[in-house]
Ligand SMILES: [Zn+2]
């Protein structure tokens with residue numbers, strides 16, 4: 443049974459019409475059976491409430507465990523009581539016991555913001571997603587979630603029903619592409635097209651790359667290509683530079699690729715033996731050769747494969763090739779349009 447006192451709210455809505463959810467992601471809507479007045483049927487899970495002998499208990503309208511789940515979501519005092527009993531006021535980050543502590547959602551609730559009722563993930567509200575944090579650690583966690591908050595607002599507006607059309611602001615132009623991209627073992631749909639490395643979406647992805655990518659003591663991570671040239675692009679070109687160490691290269695490429703698929707922005711990441719000279723636009727080296735390593739030689743968009751990757755040779759667990767720059771598009775941009783390429787942006791350290 444719940445620790446805190448049962449509120450009179452529960453009775454009042456029993457048998458009444460279901461109220462329309464106001465969209466507050468902190469208080470998700472209650473299920474239909476919450477409002478249906480049938481004794482012997484649980485108001486939370488909608489299943490029968492049985493007595494020990496297997497017959498329906500017509501005097502009850504809640505399962506014991508369902509009351510707890512309900513109270514955990516809708517009663518902040520109950521949430522605190524449950525956590526106090528489980529964690530004994532000990533901070534999950536710094537391990538200190540303090541009388542002043544906060545209830546924290548491990549996966550932040552903000553990720554549910556802007557979602558439609560049927561898309562909400564109720565595991566966000568479960569006890570497994572709660573932790574005790576002291577005031578200091580809670581503040582630090584909240585601060586680190588600022589890029590996530592900005593990006594979530596963007597993402598849910600964008601992929602939710604509210605806005606499906608292009609978004610244009612002063613700094614950036616964003617499109618959505620609802621196709622299937624496959625690369626090696628990864629596949630995914632719903633893709634961003636971004637125009638600038640300044641979008642909250644890219645800022646968040648970059649934050650994750652710097653935080654989660656291994657081997658940053660030996661590899662430098664550079665952003666090159668369309669995103670920094672500020673034209674609308676479907677990919678981020680990322681280069682990994684450092685010593686030739688195939689297992690570590692594989693691990694690094696794999697992490698960055700996975701982040702791209704998780705975040706719905708295709709990251710074209712490769713290991714290269716040096717930076718492209720094309721960015722030194724005053725004085726390019728023509729027919730410049732450089733070695734490239736990739737995770738896979740299979741990339742396709744809606745089933746249409748990039749045949750160019752088939753020329754890559756499989757060696758030491760990676761697909762490897764020698765590429766020659768500049769490409770025709772670089773020459774066209776530079777010679778016909780007088781475009782100067784921007785310097786690569788180093789993402790780590
Ligand atoms: Zn139940």
Ligand SMILES: [Zn+2]
Pocket residue numbers: 533534535536537538575576577578579580
């Ligand atoms: Zn702490």
